[in-house]
Amino acid sequence: MRPDRVVFARFAAASLLLGAGIALGAEPKEWLERMNKALTSRNYVGVFTHMRGDRAETVRIIHRVRGKDVSERLLSLDGSEREFIREGDELTCYYPDRRMVVVERGAPDGPLLGALPAVDEGDSNVYEIQGGERERLLGRKTRMVALTPRDEYRYGYRLWIDEETSMPLKTQLCDQSGRVIEQILFSNIDLPERIPDSMFKPAVDAANFRWLRADRQMAVNSSPALWDAMRLPPGFRMTTRSAQSMPGSSEPVAHLVFTDGVASVSVFIEPRKADSSVQQGPASMGSSSAFSTVVDGHQVTAVGEVPASTVQFIATQVKATPSSKSTPAAAQGLGLVPPAPRRK
Amino acid sequence: MNEERDSQLSAMFDGELPGGECELIARRLARDETMRSQWSRFSMIGAAIRAERGVALHDRVAWRVQSVISQEPTYGDGTDIGATNAHTAAVVPAEVLRRAASRRWNRFTRPLAGMGIAASVAAAAILFLRFQGASDELVADNSTSSGVTQSIVLTPEQPAPAAGGQVPSERLALNDAQKGSTDYVTPKPSPQTNLAQNASLANYVVAHSEFSGPISRRMALLGILASENAAGAQPEGADANTETTDAP
Numbered sequence: 001m002r003p004d005r006v007v008f009a010r011f012a013a014a015s016l017l018l019g020a021g022i023a024l025g026a027e028p029k030e031w032l033e034r035m036n037k038a039l040t041s042r043n044y045v046g047v048f049t050h051m052r053g054d055r056a057e058t059v060r061i062i063h064r065v066r067g068k069d070v071s072e073r074l075l076s077l078d079g080s081e082r083e084f085i086r087e088g089d090e091l092t093c094y095y096p097d098r099r100m101v102v103v104e105r106g107a108p109d110g111p112l113l114g115a116l117p118a119v120d121e122g123d124s125n126v127y128e129i130q131g132g133e134r135e136r137l138l139g140r141k142t143r144m145v146a147l148t149p150r151d152e153y154r155y156g157y158r159l160w161i162d163e164e165t166s167m168p169l170k171t172q173l174c175d176q177s178g179r180v181i182e183q184i185l186f187s188n189i190d191l192p193e194r195i196p197d198s199m200f201k202p203a204v205d206a207a208n209f210r211w212l213r214a215d216r217q218m219a220v221n222s223s224p225a226l227w228d229a230m231r232l233p234p235g236f237r238m239t240t241r242s243a244q245s246m247p248g249s250s251e252p253v254a255h256l257v258f259t260d261g262v263a264s265v266s267v268f269i270e271p272r273k274a275d276s277s278v279q280q281g282p283a284s285m286g287s288s289s290a291f292s293t294v295v296d297g298h299q300v301t302a303v304g305e306v307p308a309s310t311v312q313f314i315a316t317q318v319k320a321t322p323s324s325k326s327t328p329a330a331a332q333g334l335g336l337v338p339p340a341p342r343r344k
Numbered sequence: 345m346n347e348e349r350d351s352q353l354s355a356m357f358d359g360e361l362p363g364g365e366c367e368l369i370a371r372r373l374a375r376d377e378t379m380r381s382q383w384s385r386f387s388m389i390g391a392a393i394r395a396e397r398g399v400a401l402h403d404r405v406a407w408r409v410q411s412v413i414s415q416e417p418t419y420g421d422g423t424d425i426g427a428t429n430a431h432t433a434a435v436v437p438a439e440v441l442r443r444a445a446s447r448r449w450n451r452f453t454r455p456l457a458g459m460g461i462a463a464s465v466a467a468a469a470i471l472f473l474r475f476q477g478a479s480d481e482l483v484a485d486n487s488t489s490s491g492v493t494q495s496i497v498l499t500p501e502q503p504a505p506a507a508g509g510q511v512p513s514e515r516l517a518l519n520d521a522q523k524g525s526t527d528y529v530t531p532k533p534s535p536q537t538n539l540a541q542n543a544s545l546a547n548y549v550v551a552h553s554e555f556s557g558p559i560s561r562r563m564a565l566l567g568i569l570a571s572e573n574a575a576g577a578q579p580e581g582a583d584a585n586t587e588t589t590d591a592p
Contacts, residue, residue, distance in 0.1 A: 039558040050566045059569065061562075074562070076569045084565050093550060093568070104550050157559065171559055182563060240555060246547050257555045264560065266552035279544075286567015288549045303548045305560045 028132040028145040031161050035145075038166035041065055045199070046189035047077070052182040052286065064195040071200050085200055096204045102247045103213040126150050126235035126260050135160065137169055138186070147262060149176050153233035153310045154263045155287070165191060173287055175307070182287050212247040227254055227269055229317040233310055235260035246270075258314060265304030265314050272299050282308050291315040349379060 043064050050057045058077040064070070075083040080097045091104040131145040142160040149156045156178070160170040167189060173182040229238070240257035246268075254269040272278070272294065279292040279299055291312040292301040302315035546568050553564040 036558065050569075052567075057566075057569065059566065074565055074569065080569065082569045084569070091550060091554070093546075102547070102550075104547075104554075159559075168559070173563060182566075184562070184566075244551065246551060255551065257552075259555075262557065262560075264552070264556050266548070266555060268548055268551070283545055285545050285549055287563045288545075288552070288567050290545055290548065301548055303545070303552045305556065305563055 028129045028143075031132055031143045031145050031166070032129070032147075032159070034166035035159060035161045035168050039063075039168070040070075042165075042167070042191060043193065043195050044167065044189055044191050045195065046186050048184050048186040050182070050184050062195060062199050064200075071195075073200050075203060081204060083202060083204070085202060087200060092202075094202050094204055094206055094209075096206075096209075099209045101206050101209045101211045103211065104247060105214055105245075126154065127156070127262060131158075134163070140164075140169060142169055148174075148178070151234060152176050152307060153236075153313070154260060154306050155181065157262070165189075167191075173305070214245045214247040226321060227256060227267075227318055228321050229256070229258065229267070229314055230319050231313075231317045232258060233260075233313055236265070236314070239264075256318070263304060263306050263310075265302055265306055265311055267300060267302045267314060267318055269295075269298050269300050269318065272297055282312060284308065296320050 045060075045062050047058060047060050050059050057079065060073075060075045060077055062071075062073040062075075064072070069088055070086070071088075072086045073083065075081075080095070082096065083094045085092045085094070089105055093102040093104070095101070126149065128148040128150060129145065130148065132143055135142050135144045137160045141163040143163060145159045145161060147157045147159075156174040156176065158170075158172040158174060159168045161167070162169050167186075168184075169186050169189075171184040172180045174180055226241070232238075236258045237260075238256060239259050240255070242255050243252045244255055245252050251270060256267040256269070258265045258267070278294055279301070280294060281292060283290045283292070287305050288303055289306060289308040289311045290301060290303045291308065291314075292299065293315050294300065295318055300315055300318050302311040302318075304311055549564050549568060553561040556564060
């Protein structure tokens, strides 16, 4: 064989192997990253079944990315006919069964749908990331990736990621022992180039509903330390400290966000009102756990898609920090700043 | 017409429709909302049955099918099959019922009979992915290399019958703790529910979801969609940050 042909043959063989490596040998983390990118950068319209406990609900999802604008609509096709429509930083929640509409506004500089925790090396300490093998699901070639928590402070995920589109066709939320808590299973997905605005109109005529609107985020006090958690479960770190108004609340609420790279927990801190009842203890809504307590005259509530023990741990560790003593009085008036520690 | 449509869908579910007809049905699915809705129901039924026994479905059709399964006679118990079928024939496609009936006389007990039907439905589940032409206007990463409309319709391979509550697609290389753990578990209700009204909790969950990853966010919002009591917090009265109106 001529030398140039040998070189060409070697080059071709190497290319084939490299190509196969990219296509077939991707690490589980790479599939997660591809999935995250697909979920946040593609247009898609689909119907999935959401199952939890003894309930199953069919939900339509419409997701559109246009420039920096992300729109998303979640519509319950059963029962309540509730729906959520997000356009930019505004999330409108329609509750036809309550004849109510709640409009939430995210922080102008807060994370959009595209911003999500990246799976990095540190996450390997708290999650075991396995899988990547090919599996057939719904007639499609998928890669199954499992994030298994290494401790009891977080849930795990199993994801069946479509090879061709990187969309998660099936998602399971699992407890530490691997039992399925919640599941999402798509029955169809369209990936259209265009999604018209008309698809983001609510199905219900809400003209006569009661509307509740939260104003945009109030001015954020940028003091370096106001409220903080003295201790956190392994792997968690604070990523956001902000203030925002809540529908139905007359004052802005301090909002701390902690994440381990996959799971996240929000802590909301608001001054207690003299006439309000004390809220303390655990609660849950779907896969979200919550725990509420009172710290220095403030109502502290931790919420997240984590086990109940995790939100309790974090909520009970939130304390006022010493530097808050130098915080302007105006900020304290907003309820964003805890009172100065009492002298004994 | 509807019967014919349902029959075709059912046959497709069971992997018994010729490839050419599958493609035609898939194209119809792409443009026929009613048909897609029916397809979705079939998928939901299969998914629900496959995932867990005794799931309470809200969908009327799904509920009916489930009722068939719940009345499924154990092998040799002498239950009158015809009566059961007559009860549901009005809303369940004949093909589905026929196949359900044909499985009654297998050797498995009632739950496994349900799983058998589930396997059939699961085998027929289809994912329809449609790619449309490229657009200069939008920046979503949906463009295809060819830039032309592309329809992909795949019917799955016939899986082995599910047994012991395991679904073939869930045969995973997982650690020991995860093996054989496809049963659902619902966390115990909190002993105290006086955290706040569910309404306030819903607001917190929504606000929190803004800072979650896409999967977690979806799970969080779905918790509210499915909640009996969740709704926005009631207004406390006029205040600076909350506007209450009776119209958008």
